Amino acid sequence: MTPTIAVSGLTRRYRGHVALDDVTVDFEDATITGLLGRNGAGKTTFLRILAAQEFPSAGDVRVLGASPIENDAVLRRMVLIREDQSYPDIRVGHVLRAASWFYPNWSGELAATLLRAFDLPAGRPVKKLSRGMRSAVGIVVGLAARAEVTLFDEPYAGLDAVARQIFYDQLIADYAEHPRTVLLSTHLIDEVAGLLERVVMIDRGRVVLDADADTVRGATTAVSGAVPAVDTFAAGRPVWDRRTLASHASVVVGSPLTDGDRAWARELNLTLTPLSLQQAVVHASAGAAGERAEGSHA
Numbered sequence: 274m275t276p277t278i279a280v281s282g283l284t285r286r287y288r289g290h291v292a293l294d295d296v297t298v299d300f301e302d303a304t305i306t307g308l309l310g311r312n313g314a315g316k317t318t319f320l321r322i323l324a325a326q327e328f329p330s331a332g333d334v335r336v337l338g339a340s341p342i343e344n345d346a347v348l349r350r351m352v353l354i355r356e357d358q359s360y361p362d363i364r365v366g367h368v369l370r371a372a373s374w375f376y377p378n379w380s381g382e383l384a385a386t387l388l389r390a391f392d393l394p395a396g397r398p399v400k401k402l403s404r405g406m407r408s409a410v411g412i413v414v415g416l417a418a419r420a421e422v423t424l425f426d427e428p429y430a431g432l433d434a435v436a437r438q439i440f441y442d443q444l445i446a447d448y449a450e451h452p453r454t455v456l457l458s459t460h461l462i463d464e465v466a467g468l469l470e471r472v473v474m475i476d477r478g479r480v481v482l483d484a485d486a487d488t489v490r491g492a493t494t495a496v497s498g499a500v501p502a503v504d505t506f507a508a509g510r511p512v513w514d515r516r517t518l519a520s521h522a523s524v525v526v527g528s529p530l531t532d533g534d535r536a537w538a539r540e541l542n543l544t545l546t547p548l549s550l551q552q553a554v555v556h557a558s559a560g561a562a563g564e565r566a567e568g569s570h571a
């Protein structure tokens with residue numbers, strides 16, 4: 274089956290700087306993927322290229338089977354909501370009406386529900402809204418568009434914790450009824466961990482981790498105890514972090530543990546602590562980057 278988004282060899286250079294470096298990645302239909310990475314990693318550039326708001330220096334991008342560039346038929350089936358989304362000087366209700374004309378799957382009912390949930394005044398000019406309220410308008414458009422490809426780039430600037438939870442709840446509820454390909458770029462990994470089915474981490478323009486979210490979670494465990502016991506247990510496993518304090522050691526093991534491993538850890542008096550998705554992703558990407566560096570030296 275053709276993937277909803279197919280990216281191959283994508284590179285984006287800005288003068289001397291490489292923002293995306295030979296990225297090859299696919300996204301299937303009906304998946305919520307977290308697009309993760311540090312500041313300046315290349316996430317926004319990647320999403321903007323998918324939405325044809327930015328152009329590749331090299332490589333190929335297909336969205337819904339075609340190039341999105343100047344392709345109205347594709348662009349109407351995708352939505353990109355950005356953190357710094359700007360709107361013309363019109364009222365909230367007009368923004369929603371314009372969006373309803375553009376997006377063929379637009380749900381007026383969902384837009385009305387979201388407007389109420391975020392307590393947004395339809396008659397107020399967007400320019401007079403607070404920063405968080407402006408973000409909420411973006412989220413209303415992004416969800417009510419029900420676009421087959423839904424891209425959110427850190428969409429919650431200024432949104433308080435309650436409003437962010439409304440966003441997550443509404444996204445998951447509407448996605449359950451109308452599955453689509455969702456990419457969510459975020460730094461709040463643990464906050465969205467429950468939503469994510471897949472994580473793709475970009476580091477300095479390259480994909481350093483692409484995995485099922487549950488696999489990443491299940492594959493990373495902190496193991497701590499007496500130094501010799503920890504070292505015995507960790508021998509032969511991928512170790513992504515190691516700290517020692519006097520006779521105590523703590524390592525992050527980056528491979529899944531079997532029941533036998535757990536029983537052995539108990540015998541060795543070790544403490545096993547599963548990592549949160551955020552911690553797991555940080556270690557997994559550092560591990561992957563390390564392997565990449567070793568590979569390049571080989």
Ligand SMILES: Nc1ncnc2c1ncn2[C@@H]1O[C@H](COP(=O)(O)OP(=O)(O)OP(=O)(O)O)[C@@H](O)[C@H]1O
Pocket residue numbers: 287290291292310311312313314315316317318319
């Ligand atoms: N128009 C541009 N001109 C020059 N450099 C750019 C341009 N747009 C992006 N870059 C550079 O490309 C790199 C990737 O930027 P990008 O905005 O994609 O990162 P990001 O992962 O979204 O970061 P953040 O999490 O901080 O939003 C950065 O080094 C940035 O400075």
